Amino acid sequence: MPTPAADRLEELLAGLNEPQRDAVTHGDGPLLILAGAGSGKTRVLTHRLAWLVHSGRASHQEVLAITFTNKAAQEMRNRVELLLGRRTRGMWVMTFHAACARMLRAEAPRLGYTRQFTIYDQADARRLTKRCLEELNVDTKRFTPAAVHNQISDAKNKLRSADDVRELVGSRFEEIVGDVYDAYEREMLRMNAMDFDDLLVRAVNVLELFDEVRERYQQTFRYVLVDEYQDTNHAQYKWLQLLAGEHRNLAVVGDDAQSVYSFRGADIRNILDFQDDFPDAAVVKLEQNYRSTQTILDAANAVIRNNRGQIAKDLWTEVGQGDPIRVRELDDERSEARFVVGEVQRLIDEGVSRQEIAVFYRTNAQSRVIEDVLVQRDIGYQVVGGTKFYERAEIKDALAYLTLLGNPQDVVAFTRVANTPRRGIGQTSMSRVTAFATAMDMSVWDAAANPAAVPSLGAAAIKAFSRFMGTMEGLRERAAQGVPVGDLLEAVLHETGYVDALEAERTFEAQGRLENLTELVNTAREFDASADPGEDTLDVFLQQVALVADADTREDEGLVTLMTLHNAKGLEYEIVFITGFEDGVFPHSRALDEGALEEERRLCYVGITRAKRDLTLSYARQRMVFGSQQYGLRSRFLDEIPFELTDREQTDVVRQPGARVSWAASRADAPPPEAVDFRIGQDVAHAAFGEGVVTGIEPGGIVVIRFARDGSERKLMAEYAPITRR
Numbered sequence: 001m002p003t004p005a006a007d008r009l010e011e012l013l014a015g016l017n018e019p020q021r022d023a024v025t026h027g028d029g030p031l032l033i034l035a036g037a038g039s040g041k042t043r044v045l046t047h048r049l050a051w052l053v054h055s056g057r058a059s060h061q062e063v064l065a066i067t068f069t070n071k072a073a074q075e076m077r078n079r080v081e082l083l084l085g086r087r088t089r090g091m092w093v094m095t096f097h098a099a100c101a102r103m104l105r106a107e108a109p110r111l112g113y114t115r116q117f118t119i120y121d122q123a124d125a126r127r128l129t130k131r132c133l134e135e136l137n138v139d140t141k142r143f144t145p146a147a148v149h150n151q152i153s154d155a156k157n158k159l160r161s162a163d164d165v166r167e168l169v170g171s172r173f174e175e176i177v178g179d180v181y182d183a184y185e186r187e188m189l190r191m192n193a194m195d196f197d198d199l200l201v202r203a204v205n206v207l208e209l210f211d212e213v214r215e216r217y218q219q220t221f222r223y224v225l226v227d228e229y230q231d232t233n234h235a236q237y238k239w240l241q242l243l244a245g246e247h248r249n250l251a252v253v254g255d256d257a258q259s260v261y262s263f264r265g266a267d268i269r270n271i272l273d274f275q276d277d278f279p280d281a282a283v284v285k286l287e288q289n290y291r292s293t294q295t296i297l298d299a300a301n302a303v304i305r306n307n308r309g310q311i312a313k314d315l316w317t318e319v320g321q322g323d324p325i326r327v328r329e330l331d332d333e334r335s336e337a338r339f340v341v342g343e344v345q346r347l348i349d350e351g352v353s354r355q356e357i358a359v360f361y362r363t364n365a366q367s368r369v370i371e372d373v374l375v376q377r378d379i380g381y382q383v384v385g386g387t388k389f390y391e392r393a394e395i396k397d398a399l400a401y402l403t404l405l406g407n408p409q410d411v412v413a414f415t416r417v418a419n420t421p422r423r424g425i426g427q428t429s430m431s432r433v434t435a436f437a438t439a440m441d442m443s444v445w446d447a448a449a450n451p452a453a454v455p456s457l458g459a460a461a462i463k464a465f466s467r468f469m470g471t472m473e474g475l476r477e478r479a480a481q482g483v484p485v486g487d488l489l490e491a492v493l494h495e496t497g498y499v500d501a502l503e504a505e506r507t508f509e510a511q512g513r514l515e516n517l518t519e520l521v522n523t524a525r526e527f528d529a530s531a532d533p534g535e536d537t538l539d540v541f542l543q544q545v546a547l548v549a550d551a552d553t554r555e556d557e558g559l560v561t562l563m564t565l566h567n568a569k570g571l572e573y574e575i576v577f578i579t580g581f582e583d584g585v586f587p588h589s590r591a592l593d594e595g596a597l598e599e600e601r602r603l604c605y606v607g608i609t610r611a612k613r614d615l616t617l618s619y620a621r622q623r624m625v626f627g628s629q630q631y632g633l634r635s636r637f638l639d640e641i642p643f644e645l646t647d648r649e650q651t652d653v654v655r656q657p658g659a660r661v662s663w664a665a666s667r668a669d670a671p672p673p674e675a676v677d678f679r680i681g682q683d684v685a686h687a688a689f690g691e692g693v694v695t696g697i698e699p700g701g702i703v704v705i706r707f708a709r710d711g712s713e714r715k716l717m718a719e720y721a722p723i724t725r726r
């Protein structure tokens, strides 16, 4: 009789075809899967991870699996747990950035950072670049911070130092980039901060410089799996080589036809050269597509055939021919949006679930007009990967407060919040404090906490700093005690006067901001509920947020999904709309200028192959682009799709009369916090952690509660924690 374990192994391999099974059960040594869209590459990686664990070759913590997005990582983790039939904590299934950040949380002190280093997002990084440019007296109109920072970023992705950049110098611009790069690096180290590129570069540095670190991680990760390998850049490539160089248990999957990130330094040669790097690599071909109809596959194949130098891949499907691809011409972008949303409405009325529907576009800006119509029609939607939520000022303020509590050296966080909300700390006083901190080589926190020592600071400013830092010290004590992030955040928002200031505004906008902050507290509480009690939760939370904010997720059930074609990579939907098929929009005009047409075509291939059964492509005869009316030509990509695969017509939709924008329902007033008097031995319940008992009461309004669920003991702030007494 088969054991349950054998059953499970059987189950693990049952849903796979022959070559997929070969790949999943490949033993040791390098493995390459170079195959077309929807052929099960990601599925193979997921099953392989489960198989490695299940067959006893590695524990779940000994496999490093790299995915392209946080969302993909989440999905893979869930799938692996399902396949293994148990919970798995501490798996390294994550993006390059998240994995490097996690490695650096442990190893950064070797490079002169503390473990609490801050992660700077794109906007922070640009602000810092601007400051460096100004300090070097460079004209920031001619040499914009964005352009200079892009060059620095590009250099880092290629693992080039400032000196390397200077050696390549051909122009004044590059010379400036070299100098700014130096200043930028110095400042980042001084502030104990890293930008996204640094995460990779520093992770490579630490593995290269310290043999014992490298050996330890090589032993930790007995197997390394990488999805979307065609979009790795040089730094990522190097990091993988360092990790897998000894045991060579590196399995990579990808599709050269889906390489769409060369503008971010991705190097398609990484996948094409894999067999040169590892001449003994096992190579598996997957040819059956399980995602799309034959019509959709034929269209995708017809488009990609126009690229030179593409590796030919035969894809076939058992799904059947399916419906023709609908191609629609509309008057302008508004008619196009009304058409798409009208179709979405029709599908929903027919019983299609919203989450099976996705709308793609080439550039972020195209989403707004579609969003407008969706709001008018009251259809729930989400923008995946948009800078929607985390870019909002109030969210960034709240996170800056938390960042400062974790990292008192962070000047950027400090200057962001010191006078937000207004508390009488002016620009000049702020500069005096930061300059003093630099001169004395102390943290900005310490300088501000003792304002009387700062030269030429007025009496009013000294008072304002003292009051502000008094509040902050109180918060920091609680942060140091490791209270849950949700509670800490609520304390921050109330005690710094942030919520009061917004409430005093009494505007729609301020109300929206308060709703966003409530949502952020919810996010933190969700995080608390799943966090390890032993971990430094604040750091881990901020790290997680910084990475999510950069890219994707915040997925919700039952919403129509909007996203750029780039963000759609790796995903699939029953029903897909791709809008803006006009030359200049898609292919993008910049790509046309720069001879990057083939990459645009690959993006088109990616878009088409996301659809399982229903695909609609649309274009507008005229469109507002960057504020001016443009008359577009139908995209050349449309003409590359054989006529017989399509159903083409010209559509226009009459403007809907009296459409109104419906405002989101106003925030329900939160119930007042319960009075705080706890006694030891009292039974309580916490919204996230469940039932527990009070085991201690500490100064500063802290209650200690042991929770029944996992026996963990946590320190909570009585006033803010969602605790009810039993």
Ligand SMILES: Nc1ncnc2c1ncn2[C@@H]1O[C@H](COP(=O)(O)OP(=O)(O)OP(=O)(O)O)[C@@H](O)[C@H]1O
Binding pocket: 015, 016, 017, 020, 035, 036, 037, 038, 039, 040, 041, 042, 043, 044, 255, 258, 289, 290, 291, 569, 570, 571, 572, 609
């Ligand atoms: N052997 C199989 N049996 C049934 N379904 C399968 C099989 N292999 C893959 N699938 C399904 O086909 C779809 C595509 O698989 P997957 O996303 O792994 O493809 P992929 O090669 O990673 O695609 P992409 O190139 O777009 O990333 C998924 O829904 C997956 O579950």
Ligand SMILES: [Mg+2]
Binding pocket: 041, 042, 043, 227, 570
């Ligand atoms: Mg995939």
